[in-house]
Amino acid sequence: MDLAAQDTRAYHLILLDTSGSMATKGLYPRVHDALLGFLSSLPRNDTIAVLPFAGTPGAYCERSLAEDVYSIVRDCVPPDAKGDWTDLGGAFAAALDHLSTVDVSLSSLIVVTDDEHDPGPDDSDYPPPAKGVPAWDVLAARARSLPGVVVPYALQLAGGQSAKTMSTVFGNVVAHDATSQAEIVTQLTAIRTDIRMTVARDAYRRPPPGATAAWEGVPDGVDCASGAAEAQLTFAQGNPLVPVAVTDLAVTADGFPATVTGIPARVELSDGVPANIRVHVTWHTTDTASGTLRLVARVSSPYADGLRQLDVPVATAPAGETDTAVSCRTGATSGASGGWVPPTLTTALLASVLTAAVVFVRRRRGFTLRASWAGVEFGPVRPSLVGDRFGAGSWVRLRSADGQELPGHGTLQPIRTDDRTSARAYKITYSPDSSPARADETVLPANGSIMVNGVVFTHQDETTSRRSPDKAEASTATASANDARSA
Incomplete structure (x- = not known):
């Protein structure tokens, strides 16, 4: 199973260098054609945005990848490159404006350029980056305060050195070098694969996959003479994207002379739907007694092997409320406390x-x-x-x-x-x-x-x-x- 192809949503922003050097070196037509295949390989529920830049940022263009990719490239990717300079600082500032409004937990930022930061001889808000330069420190602070996770990539063409400048703002940058058409396609494919795995890892890791358990209505302080009661045991997925099976279930009553029946042999959990199990607690005493009901079980998932490749473990035992108090009292009013009630029952009945x-x-x-x-x-x-x-x-x-x-x-x-x-x-x-x-x-x-x-x-x-x-x-x-x- 391709876990990276699961229904998770991501946002991708491409900063595309449209300076004249991209055209004179013959790089821009290659990038233009390679982007078509790159966009076609991304999940249809993702969002793509292109921000052309040279001496200044160009027009921002955002589309859903559910649309036709040919029309996306036609509308969002300029047909030629003829800018004068390469102002990475201005491009990063514009990118941060858009990344701060994204409503997904993970985004990718891809810079495609054949140059390093070269804002030209005119006054620029972003001189060559150096430690302590206020403008770049502000950009770095803005990047750290983004609401979601941003994974930065630098596609360095013909020996460009954009990754170094990009790391000043976004931290650890994944750099890919290419010059020929084949290399550009290969490196964009590698970026695509890493993006999909990163998105999947983020989606499956939070919250942790596994199963949770919770008791409700366990008899506590009821009349010992009643001899029996019902309770509810609810199982739920730890992560709604990861189906799990709960097997080898057993419930013991420690310190309380009781048996629990109605425990199923297997509970399947998927699609975020919990399983409510009604169990029967029968005790064998007429004297006041108390103890603990303890649930033990094994949790497994058909996704376990794939998640292991993402370094996302699946918990092998239920989390949550696996232990709960149980008791009865001699002469207590039967039904005064304990006993299962439907989850939607309110005090007003x-x-x-x-x-x-x-x-x-x-x-x-x-x-x-x-x-x-x-x-x-x-x-x-x-x-x-x-x-x-x-x-x-x-x-x-x-x-x-x-x-x-x-x-x-x-x-x-x-x-x-x-x-x-x-x-x-x-x-x-x-x-x-x-x-x-x-x-x-x-x-x-x-x-x-x-x-x-x-x-x-x-x-x-x-x-x-x-x-x-x-x-x-x-x-x-x-x-x-x-x-x-x-x-």
Whole structure:
């Protein structure tokens, strides 16, 4: 893969000497013809500008290389050279005026001349450069303050010495010497190759290629009795130009008795699109505990070999938030903290977010089932048996006031506990589109909350919250009997 041909943008400014010596030595026609091939070889999304100069700068001409290169050469390159002198200082000053307005991160500046700085006998703003000459110091300061990176090249024709003068202003200059037509073409090709590699190196190096990871919604301080929660792990490209694969993923829970499932074997990242992975955290303790979830993975890229030639390494492990705290507390209000929420969810619970809340309320005669989806209330309904299906198409249907049904299918199954008089947990299975492929399940604790497939399920035992202790005990016994019959 030619990494230098990737979709990166650059600006190229050619300072073209049009003094008479370029014509008398037969150099100008050769340069004129060679520029046509040079411009044709540059990427179509680049911008080219030509600034002719001799004793003074000529007319600046800028074009997109998406245009026809023949018309660019016709309009921007003067047909002949007949100037009197070669004032490089004036040309550099004019070039800096234009480079300071460029909106790309990298530009090239190419000086094509057969001479060194020779401003002529008249008074010039730029006498022969020497250390401490104010005019040249000002040019050098302006070059250092340019908003982007400028790579300077000097195409020295017939023994010209422009590189030395150019370095006074622009620092390290890449010099190329040529005289014949073939040499001019060869040296312009070398400049073209170096430009493309430099542009590619700049584009791929910032920001560094690789992958980043970030945790969201990891349970922290939730009720230990809830036993499980969901979190989100987001992967993104370090550099959107460099596709990567994240493999050999593993998550460990250090210091916290938990397992994490739902980790994929491979995550592909390209085109700047992040990957949001929903994972399940299940812990095996009812006592307060805390620890750290640690992500380890390997990162690779099909561009790695090409980037190595550009001296741009690809990070082999994810950067960012690979470790995150995880904890639960005995007696904490379940769902008070932790648990994954969709990235676009705000504290105001905007109605545009696809979020649903389903409430199961335990009563003497069973459960009432309610739902809230995108600000629309569904139900209530009263299932007669725990374990019956609910949702669109099921006999237990949750409808809104205008007849809309809660999408998907779900089931609610009781989980027995050793103490038959205590509140019980429930296994929830839910698919938002009713397909088995989207179905997911987890454990909903009594009087707790859990999220399954973007739906927040909440259980509330109203018999204990709305009745006196003696009546609550009787209600619990009745509910337990109903549960036993349904099981």
